[in-house]
Amino acid sequence: MTDSDSTAPSEPTETAITFSDLALSDAVLKAVRDIGYETPSAIQAATIPTLLEGRDVVGLAQTGTGKTAAFALPILSRLDVSQSKPQALVLSPTRELALQVCEAFEKYATHMRGVHVLPVYGGQAYGVQLSALRRGVHVVVGTPGRIMDHLAKGTLDLSELKYLVLDEADEMLKMGFAEDVETILADTPDDKQVALFSATMPAQIRRISKKYLNNAEEITVKAKTTTSANTTQRYLIVSYPQKVDALTRILEVENFEGMIIFVRTKSETENLAEKLRARGYSAAAISGDVAQAQRERTVNQLKSGKLDILVATDVAARGLDVDRISHVVNFDIPVDTESYVHRIGRTGRAGRSGSAISFVTPRERRLLTAIEKATRQPLTQMQLPSVEDVNSTRLTRFDDAITEALNQQARITAFREIIGHYVEHHDVPEMDVAAALAVVAQGETPLLLSAEEERAQRFAERDERKARTDRPERGGDRGDRGDRPERRPRSTKPMAAYRIEVGKRQRVEPRQIVGALANEGGLSRDDFGHIQIRPDFSLVELPADMSKDVLERLRDTRISGKLIEIAPDRKANGGGARSAGDKYPSRDRSFEGGARANREREASRGYNNRDGDRSGGGYAGGREGGGSYDDRPKRKPRS
Numbered sequence: 001m002t003d004s005d006s007t008a009p010s011e012p013t014e015t016a017i018t019f020s021d022l023a024l025s026d027a028v029l030k031a032v033r034d035i036g037y038e039t040p041s042a043i044q045a046a047t048i049p050t051l052l053e054g055r056d057v058v059g060l061a062q063t064g065t066g067k068t069a070a071f072a073l074p075i076l077s078r079l080d081v082s083q084s085k086p087q088a089l090v091l092s093p094t095r096e097l098a099l100q101v102c103e104a105f106e107k108y109a110t111h112m113r114g115v116h117v118l119p120v121y122g123g124q125a126y127g128v129q130l131s132a133l134r135r136g137v138h139v140v141v142g143t144p145g146r147i148m149d150h151l152a153k154g155t156l157d158l159s160e161l162k163y164l165v166l167d168e169a170d171e172m173l174k175m176g177f178a179e180d181v182e183t184i185l186a187d188t189p190d191d192k193q194v195a196l197f198s199a200t201m202p203a204q205i206r207r208i209s210k211k212y213l214n215n216a217e218e219i220t221v222k223a224k225t226t227t228s229a230n231t232t233q234r235y236l237i238v239s240y241p242q243k244v245d246a247l248t249r250i251l252e253v254e255n256f257e258g259m260i261i262f263v264r265t266k267s268e269t270e271n272l273a274e275k276l277r278a279r280g281y282s283a284a285a286i287s288g289d290v291a292q293a294q295r296e297r298t299v300n301q302l303k304s305g306k307l308d309i310l311v312a313t314d315v316a317a318r319g320l321d322v323d324r325i326s327h328v329v330n331f332d333i334p335v336d337t338e339s340y341v342h343r344i345g346r347t348g349r350a351g352r353s354g355s356a357i358s359f360v361t362p363r364e365r366r367l368l369t370a371i372e373k374a375t376r377q378p379l380t381q382m383q384l385p386s387v388e389d390v391n392s393t394r395l396t397r398f399d400d401a402i403t404e405a406l407n408q409q410a411r412i413t414a415f416r417e418i419i420g421h422y423v424e425h426h427d428v429p430e431m432d433v434a435a436a437l438a439v440v441a442q443g444e445t446p447l448l449l450s451a452e453e454e455r456a457q458r459f460a461e462r463d464e465r466k467a468r469t470d471r472p473e474r475g476g477d478r479g480d481r482g483d484r485p486e487r488r489p490r491s492t493k494p495m496a497a498y499r500i501e502v503g504k505r506q507r508v509e510p511r512q513i514v515g516a517l518a519n520e521g522g523l524s525r526d527d528f529g530h531i532q533i534r535p536d537f538s539l540v541e542l543p544a545d546m547s548k549d550v551l552e553r554l555r556d557t558r559i560s561g562k563l564i565e566i567a568p569d570r571k572a573n574g575g576g577a578r579s580a581g582d583k584y585p586s587r588d589r590s591f592e593g594g595a596r597a598n599r600e601r602e603a604s605r606g607y608n609n610r611d612g613d614r615s616g617g618g619y620a621g622g623r624e625g626g627g628s629y630d631d632r633p634k635r636k637p638r639s
Contacts, residue, residue, distance in 0.1 A: 041066035056216035084136030095121035123522025176512035179561030231348035337374035
């Protein structure tokens, strides 16, 4: 796309059109109606007609604005089911997002016979993906690294590709996938239709759009960051291990009718709901894995009052409208402001007052600042309810229960005779009988918290103050900070140091390393320890018991377009595992054996130079001819 070809940015506004007005295919439109969608969002109303016309699109919109349907619906409407080779490719920065997009495609294709959608991401066995590709796939949704691997192996044929989508392009660039994305764009048919979606438009994305998109229409949707004036917004600074106890205290003192508690992951929904049920609360969990019929039953229980607390993810709570919800708790604070606005919009509806409480760990203060800046509304800090607060609330509710029971005179008269009979025959004061009945009604659980609970709270507050003194993680380039390792929370699991062949010369940052290894190896954030970035290589702490399969997948990982050649760092490990958080011992840079073996192995697979380009013409910039490991310039020995 050249400057002369580009059109002026257009900012769509909300219209009264429906999905029926967008010229979608009958099968797709039927699926949309079944889901319950009626009016398209701003990005959908502007993007769908443009894509159906065959034009390229650059969509600037925040997460949560409906981008997935904006590109999935027109692609499915134009899909040729009789063709077995992939017709559409969607690139996503993370495997979680890739799975979400894949699920959306399958949902929209419910009434289309024979449509096959395949998620392709690191961490999943190749066999499953290879079998599906051999059978025939119409839509491939994957992360750039695994897509590159399939292209290198010749197992993914994109020669008949008609549609390519870059979803959350700015995130892919932040994670170091820029060169991979450009390689994929260059190696797909020139006449394909491209849709690029991003929350921001940095210079690199602007350059990619001009180079690889043809006469693209730029569509901008401004973020809606206004929050309801009827909703009181508060936050609590709390360390992660104390979140459940803090939530229990808040549930004790807050006078709520219905509540939604938001967490980040599907697994955490049921985990937290189970802990709340064990504490006597009527709680249930919903996530993207919950079947629609079960989701509807759970929501109906929340509406009718049979259920008081719903633990949910952002995806599961999308479109949830229950007037009874008086409180929203962000158990995990969202990483973007749009999600925050969407979450607290579940309360304070129809003119009713609502309350939103966000749990913020000391390291998440920057997210709190971003939310306040985007919403232009300050959040009020609250204190963890004390033992006295909890006991006062319990006594008030106990008094209210007695008062309510006294209003039932018919039943009171019947029990008065029973109590009178007991007092007469056992010579016990009526006050003692009343206390004994309270014990029977209360059961084994004490009505009031004890002094031990007070001491436990003091210890929790001490831990919180200690955690608050920790410096927050700093973003940005740490290249001018010497070899100081990235500060990360200590892990209790045994860790080992691994060496990867990218460093400061490749302008690598810790977040790129974490993102790439997590996606390809199926690792979580807790699996990473210290990260040291040296000029020519980096050292990363990973679990000492990491399986050979995971390590094999990680060996195919690229960061900034370069093969990382991961291998155990024998100098740092000293021949065995050690606890996370220990400093790396001093070491020389003469580690050649493991890296050389990796390079020889990759050379046999078709890697012919240090930049990771493959032979055979499949990748831009690759060397002509076969070549060999010995053709490369010899590396200078490290001192």
